[in-house]
Amino acid sequence: MTTATTAGAERMTLLSALNVSLRTALAEDPRTLLMGEDIGRLGGVFRVTDGLQKDFGDERVMDTPLAESGIVGTAIGLALSGFRPVVEIQFDGFVFPAYDQIVTQLAKMHARSRGRVRLPVVIRIPYGGAIGAVEHHSESPETLFAHVAGLRVMSPSNPSDAYWMLQEAVRSDDPVIFLEPKRRYYDTGEVDVRATARPHPQGARVVRAGSDLTLAAYGPMVATCLDAAAAASEEGHDLEVVDLRSISPIDFDTLVRSVGRTGRLVIAHEAPVFFGAGAEIAARVTERCFYQLEAPVLRVGGFHSPYPPSRLEDAYLPGLDRVLDAVDRALAA
Amino acid sequence: MSDDTVRLLTPEGVRVEHPEYALDATPEELRSLYRDMALARRFDAEGVTLQRQGELGLWPSLLGQEAAQVGSVRALRDDDHAFPSYREHAVAMGRGLDPLALMRLFRGVDNGDWDPEEHHFHLYTLVIGSQTLHATGYAMGLAKKGAESAVVGYFGDGATAQGDVSEAFNFAAVYGAPVVFFCQNNQWAISESNERQSRVPLYRRAQGFGFPGVRVDGNDVLATLAVTRRALERARQGEGPTLIEAFTYRMGAHTTSDDPTRYRDTAEVESWRAKDPLLRLERLLRAEGSADDAFFAETEAAGEVLATRVRTAVRALSVPGTDHLFDHVYAESHALVDEERAAFDVYQASFVQEV
Ligand SMILES: Cc1ncc(C[n+]2csc(CCOP(=O)(O)OP(=O)(O)O)c2C)c(N)n1
Numbered sequence: 001m002t003t004a005t006t007a008g009a010e011r012m013t014l015l016s017a018l019n020v021s022l023r024t025a026l027a028e029d030p031r032t033l034l035m036g037e038d039i040g041r042l043g044g045v046f047r048v049t050d051g052l053q054k055d056f057g058d059e060r061v062m063d064t065p066l067a068e069s070g071i072v073g074t075a076i077g078l079a080l081s082g083f084r085p086v087v088e089i090q091f092d093g094f095v096f097p098a099y100d101q102i103v104t105q106l107a108k109m110h111a112r113s114r115g116r117v118r119l120p121v122v123i124r125i126p127y128g129g130a131i132g133a134v135e136h137h138s139e140s141p142e143t144l145f146a147h148v149a150g151l152r153v154m155s156p157s158n159p160s161d162a163y164w165m166l167q168e169a170v171r172s173d174d175p176v177i178f179l180e181p182k183r184r185y186y187d188t189g190e191v192d193v194r195a196t197a198r199p200h201p202q203g204a205r206v207v208r209a210g211s212d213l214t215l216a217a218y219g220p221m222v223a224t225c226l227d228a229a230a231a232a233s234e235e236g237h238d239l240e241v242v243d244l245r246s247i248s249p250i251d252f253d254t255l256v257r258s259v260g261r262t263g264r265l266v267i268a269h270e271a272p273v274f275f276g277a278g279a280e281i282a283a284r285v286t287e288r289c290f291y292q293l294e295a296p297v298l299r300v301g302g303f304h305s306p307y308p309p310s311r312l313e314d315a316y317l318p319g320l321d322r323v324l325d326a327v328d329r330a331l332a333a
Numbered sequence: 334m335s336d337d338t339v340r341l342l343t344p345e346g347v348r349v350e351h352p353e354y355a356l357d358a359t360p361e362e363l364r365s366l367y368r369d370m371a372l373a374r375r376f377d378a379e380g381v382t383l384q385r386q387g388e389l390g391l392w393p394s395l396l397g398q399e400a401a402q403v404g405s406v407r408a409l410r411d412d413d414h415a416f417p418s419y420r421e422h423a424v425a426m427g428r429g430l431d432p433l434a435l436m437r438l439f440r441g442v443d444n445g446d447w448d449p450e451e452h453h454f455h456l457y458t459l460v461i462g463s464q465t466l467h468a469t470g471y472a473m474g475l476a477k478k479g480a481e482s483a484v485v486g487y488f489g490d491g492a493t494a495q496g497d498v499s500e501a502f503n504f505a506a507v508y509g510a511p512v513v514f515f516c517q518n519n520q521w522a523i524s525e526s527n528e529r530q531s532r533v534p535l536y537r538r539a540q541g542f543g544f545p546g547v548r549v550d551g552n553d554v555l556a557t558l559a560v561t562r563r564a565l566e567r568a569r570q571g572e573g574p575t576l577i578e579a580f581t582y583r584m585g586a587h588t589t590s591d592d593p594t595r596y597r598d599t600a601e602v603e604s605w606r607a608k609d610p611l612l613r614l615e616r617l618l619r620a621e622g623s624a625d626d627a628f629f630a631e632t633e634a635a636g637e638v639l640a641t642r643v644r645t646a647v648r649a650l651s652v653p654g655t656d657h658l659f660d661h662v663y664a665e666s667h668a669l670v671d672e673e674r675a676a677f678d679v680y681q682a683s684f685v686q687e688v
Binding site for chain 1: 390391438439440441442443444445459460461491492494495496497522523524525529530531590591595596652653655657658659662667669670673677680683684
């Protein structure tokens, strides 16, 4: 699963990084609980929780009845009684039975109680497409959560961030929607699990420096954007790629600094463009960088159409070509 | 299996009496029940094979559940309706749907787009439990229109934990809807055994909602048929819903993506193999002299014909054009969809010219 490398870092998959991160969370704080469907003996359908019930017992790693509203609703109650539940929703498309609990209760209780109540609940959701799955297994619902005040929303793009951002989520006293890019579960990278602090502090991160245009993404699209930047460099274009990491809040300072340097911005996400995260980013960056922008901010993403049958997902998803097409248009402007 | 389970045919293939339920079936009917189960089993095996060969993205096998499905669907009249979950391949076939339609869904060329009114077989539903509410509402609609038909809503043991299913039970009870809730308790919801979903036998849930619940040996096609027939009659006569718990077993993996060896032992699987739904009917047919080797050979051959047809057709299925993305998002035209379609056409055209 993992192989040792230099200086405390280990090479592992994004999936293993999440597993190790949950293990750390369970070991460090007895109030941490894991809840979800099939997360115990099976280790989850993706095996993110593999081995954790065996090592921490079924009081800490709980296979729940098949009921998402029940899972999140009882996680709220457990949090009220002092626990720190980390909930797994099996697939993106199955979070909606819990949406009521998330939106009307989880997100609002802290404010309603004027700060008396804290709900440190993490909701982990494998999300996004490109895995050839059937309906409801490939969706990108981040905007549906980011639009709700009271929820933090984040999505890692690589194993190190997966480990550290999950640590951050678990330690947060706010509810966190933690979106795991399932098509990147088997991507590998170095994770320094022995470090006492994350190698890259919170906020957005410039994962590739460049001067001609800024590509902004999070989660599964970061790798696609890095590929696009590599392809563009062969044609002489020097692209900067910013991994936002957090979708609520968004680190606009890092983004604005980047756009200040490049003068051009393309935002890519799998979720539909219409009312997507890109719309908010475009608006805010335009407000702050109007005079530095040399082209309209462009967005690439899914269509205003239900996620298609798998044999059509390549057309639906913003792949390398569609990202490059937007880059070309922005550079031409 | 507990005493309150309705059974008319033992695993040894012996017919037994039940104080409340009986089934008069001619040898011809028995043979046709067997044939439907055998064809469903063969079709299902082809689904697993095609998935292994990369022709399908996923396949949820019904292996072991043939009697529960064939027995229940046989009880429906043409004017009745079935609302399936995602494993009801034998129900689909029993309603007359070309099972190739199921393969299209699992191949990923569509999301299951058959006309639900053509065979009164509604759309597969992957979100657990949702369809029980649709079945109830449809039944309410039938009653409002004065139709004398009924609805069967299919779901699994795991689904009974979902709020939607409890809500469906309650709506059906409150409105006296002509709906039969048909729960295939195949003992497992992926890796969770049904004790994780409910601490009372599932059929007893109905009592708390105010309608009868009955547990039937789901590997006994005769008992399943008799029990479903009775429940549908009640529904049609305005006596409201019934919950049927068909006690059965999922012999295969949850789906082709699943590895059941991680959570259940082979001894359990083997104990259910001895209760095989086809084998027991075969034993009865042979004991009664209602079917001979020729019949079984013929049935097997028909299964091969079906499998070959399906295999060839699946391989020939073409991927729909990208218009599929934009067609039917709305019933009426929608400016944003039109705009995105036009932009995508331009994008694709630019691409073609480059080549
Ligand atoms: C709302 C929802 N949550 C989770 C899932 C993932 N899932 C698919 S099948 C399944 C188990 C279903 O078990 P059961 O209802 O017993 O039916 P069976 O598959 O055994 O026929 C789960 C958890 C889903 N499809 N829908």
